[in-house]
Amino acid sequence: MQMQTLEPILSQHPFFQGIDRQYLALLAGCASNVVFHPNEHLMREGEPANHFYIIRQGRVSIEIAAPGQGAIPLQTVGEGEILGWSWIVPPYRWHFDGRAIQLTRAIALDAECLRGKCEADHDLGYDLLKRFAIVMAQRMSATRLQLLDLYGVNDTA
Amino acid sequence: MQPRLYRVTRVRREIRDTCTLDMEPADGSPIPGFTPGQFNMLYVFAVGEVPISISGSPQAGNQLVHTVRAVGAVSRRICSLKKGDLLGVRGPYGSHWPVAESSGKGLIIAAGGIGLAPLRPVLYQVQAQRESFGQVILLYGARSPSDILFPRELERWKLAGVEVKVTVDRSAAGWSGPVGVVTSLIPRLTFDPLNAVAMICGPEVMMRFTIVQLNQRGVTDDRIFISMERNMKCGIGFCGHCQYGPSFICQDGPVLPFSRVRNLFGVREV
Numbered sequence: 568m569q570m571q572t573l574e575p576i577l578s579q580h581p582f583f584q585g586i587d588r589q590y591l592a593l594l595a596g597c598a599s600n601v602v603f604h605p606n607e608h609l610m611r612e613g614e615p616a617n618h619f620y621i622i623r624q625g626r627v628s629i630e631i632a633a634p635g636q637g638a639i640p641l642q643t644v645g646e647g648e649i650l651g652w653s654w655i656v657p658p659y660r661w662h663f664d665g666r667a668i669q670l671t672r673a674i675a676l677d678a679e680c681l682r683g684k685c686e687a688d689h690d691l692g693y694d695l696l697k698r699f700a701i702v703m704a705q706r707m708s709a710t711r712l713q714l715l716d717l718y719g720v721n722d723t724a
Numbered sequence: 725m726q727p728r729l730y731r732v733t734r735v736r737r738e739i740r741d742t743c744t745l746d747m748e749p750a751d752g753s754p755i756p757g758f759t760p761g762q763f764n765m766l767y768v769f770a771v772g773e774v775p776i777s778i779s780g781s782p783q784a785g786n787q788l789v790h791t792v793r794a795v796g797a798v799s800r801r802i803c804s805l806k807k808g809d810l811l812g813v814r815g816p817y818g819s820h821w822p823v824a825e826s827s828g829k830g831l832i833i834a835a836g837g838i839g840l841a842p843l844r845p846v847l848y849q850v851q852a853q854r855e856s857f858g859q860v861i862l863l864y865g866a867r868s869p870s871d872i873l874f875p876r877e878l879e880r881w882k883l884a885g886v887e888v889k890v891t892v893d894r895s896a897a898g899w900s901g902p903v904g905v906v907t908s909l910i911p912r913l914t915f916d917p918l919n920a921v922a923m924i925c926g927p928e929v930m931m932r933f934t935i936v937q938l939n940q941r942g943v944t945d946d947r948i949f950i951s952m953e954r955n956m957k958c959g960i961g962f963c964g965h966c967q968y969g970p971s972f973i974c975q976d977g978p979v980l981p982f983s984r985v986r987n988l989f990g991v992r993e994v
Contacts, residue, residue, distance in 0.1 A: 593813040628895075628903065640895035643903045647912055668900050703909075708933075712905040713893045718837030718867040 573598045573674060575622045580621060582698060583647055590691050597680035603627075603667035610651065618661040618675040619651035627672025638664060642709065643719075652699050654678035725960070726768045727812025730788065732805050739871050743803040744791045750810060755788050757810050759820035760845030761951065761979040765959045766790065772798040775956040775974070777842035778816060783852060788813065791841035791873070819979045830858035832913075832943070834934050835844060836865045836906055836926025840873045840994065842951050842978075843925050845924075847877070851884040857943030859915055861887045865889040865906025865930065868892050869899045904928065910937035917942030922981075925951040932989065935982060939980065945983040952977045952985070965991045969994055 574595040577583050580708065583591065601620070609620060609627060609651055620627075626645045629639040641663065644650045650673070653661050685692030729750035738746040738881025749755060764969050767773040774796070791939055794803040803880050804948050805811065807906070831850065835843050862881060866872045869892055882888045891902040902909065922938050924931045931950050938948060954966040954973045966973040969988045971980070986992050 608871070628899075640899075640903050640907075641899075645902065645912060705932065709905050709908050712907070712929070712933060715929060716867065716893070717905075717930050718865070718871065 573600070576674065581647070582621065582702075586633050586694060587690075589702050590694065593677065593683070593684050593688075593691065597677040597684070598674050599677070600614075601673050603671045603673070603677045605667055605669060608664060609667060609671075609673075610653075610661040610663070612661055612664050614661050616651060616653035616659045617678050618660050619649065619654050620673040620675055620680065622646055622650055623672045623674065625667060625669040625673075627668050627671055628668045631664060632664060638666070642706070642713075643668070649699075649702050652703050654681070655696060657705050725802065725814065725958070727765070727773075727814045729810055730813045732807055732809045732811070733787065734807060735803075735805060737857065738873055741794045741803075742873065743794070744789060745802065745805065746780070746787045746789050747813070748788065749788055753832075754785055756816060758782060758816040760823055760849060761820035761842060762816040762818045763842075763882035763978060764788070764813050764815035764817070765791065765956075766792075766798075766802060767814070768798055768801045769810070771801045773812070773814075774802075775796045775817075775959060776802075777978070779844045780842040781852075782845060783831075783848070791838070791844070793838045793889055814959060817974055819975075819977055820946045821847050821923050821951075821979050822921065825832070827856045828858065830862065830920040831860045832915065832920050832922040832938070833861065834863040834924045834940070836930040836934075837867065837871070837967070838873070839924075839926030839930075840864055843923060844874065845957070846921060846923060847881050848884065849884060851881060855883050858919060859887070860885065861890065861913060861915060863906050863909045864888070864890045865926070866890065866892050866910075868894045869896045869901075877984065883899070889911060904973065905933070907933045910934070910941060913941070915941075923950075924948065928953075940976045945986055946981065948982040949979055950982055951979050 574591050577594055578591050629642045630640050634638050642682045680685050730747040731750045732745055734746040763777045765773050766776050776790045776792055779791040786845050792799050792802045796802040833843055891904055895903045910919045920927050920943055922943055924934050952973050956974050957963045957965040959974045960974045961975040
């Protein structure tokens with residue numbers, strides 16, 4: 568029942584646009600609906616990256632814990648976006664914390680399930696790696712722009 | 725070239741280094757009409773003159789409004805002016821945002837930092853004539869929550885039917901909105917790219933990356949307008965300081981269609 572529910576949702580998501588239809592069934596087999604309440608953590612730095620998430624509703628803050636400063640928010644990920652690339656990068660442990668700052672509903676894709684399928688079918692693995700490379704490139708580009716402090720002293724418009 | 729004398733009628737401290745001045749002609753005569761996007765040369769006696777975009781409403785009666793960021797000798801002096809002080813004004817100069825020309829279309833207004841000030845007249849016009857436009861989206865990126873300009877007006881524009889989306893580069897305690905660069909808001913938008921006109925103002929790097937995202941969503945260069953900034957001195961196309969390829973920003977700009985300057989935009993030496 569759950570596979571019939573999530574496969575259409577995955578097929579309509581822009582992240583999976585153009586993916587081979589046979590892979591959608593595989594992905595749906597690793598997928599489940601999840602809910603996180605405000606301040607609940609989806610991930611903790613250093614812990615096993617057991618999932619990646621498709622955020623359907625809500626907002627997650629990607630944070631880093633610094634001694635004496637608490638949790639420092641770096642970026643937020645919201646509705647329609649993909650959260651989590653650590654699952655596909657060895658040693659498959661989260662690089663940052665992820666905390667729901669609103670009630671957040673997501674589709675969780677089981678990393679171990681997916682890594683197994685990728686090892687068995689390298690075409691699937693390559694396809695997913697290409698898609699996640701785009702996500703990582705976008706996050707890195709956005710982070711670099713944030714580092715520029717564009718609206719700092721030199722912003723005069 | 726002769727400045728007209730204006731008297732400051734009100735000074736508002738906006739965010740930490742930014743002020744808004746209301747002023748009126750010292751001789752009581754009407755202020756010249758202007759269109760959103762234009763600028764004036766503001767002259768502080770014995771200090772100097774700077775180009776500042778008009779940030780008030782074209783329908784605001786006889787008050788001229790400018791929002792100024794205090795980053796240099798003249799702008800710092802402007803922000804220390806008090807009610808009753810005099811300054812010189814030349815203008816209005818330059819091109820305007822294609823607000824009237826975009827009637828019936830959707831608008832994507834993207835502002836970064838102080839870039840919201842030159843776009844505020846557009847939002848005033850949208851607010852006054854909301855039925856003339858389709859979907860109107862304001863994307864605004866600020867450094868931090870305490871650097872968000874015109875917070876009360878952001879709420880008023882929401883009530884006027886503008887989709888307002890604000891993000892900050894650095895979060896702070898109590899902020900529950902998006903954190904990230906303003907370009908990150910674009911992939912999540914729901915809009916008709918074939919019917920949208922984009923107006924962008926902010927640091928040039930921000931405009932460059934915003935345009936990339938808009939292009940990826942299907943907004944073509946002929947429907948993207950930017951506000952360029954170069955070192956303006958005379959404001960009337962004489963001195964050449966603001967030359968941008970074959971154009972003078974003071975006369976052909978500051979608002980330019982991106983399709984016209986696309987080839988220059990990535991040239992580092994221009």
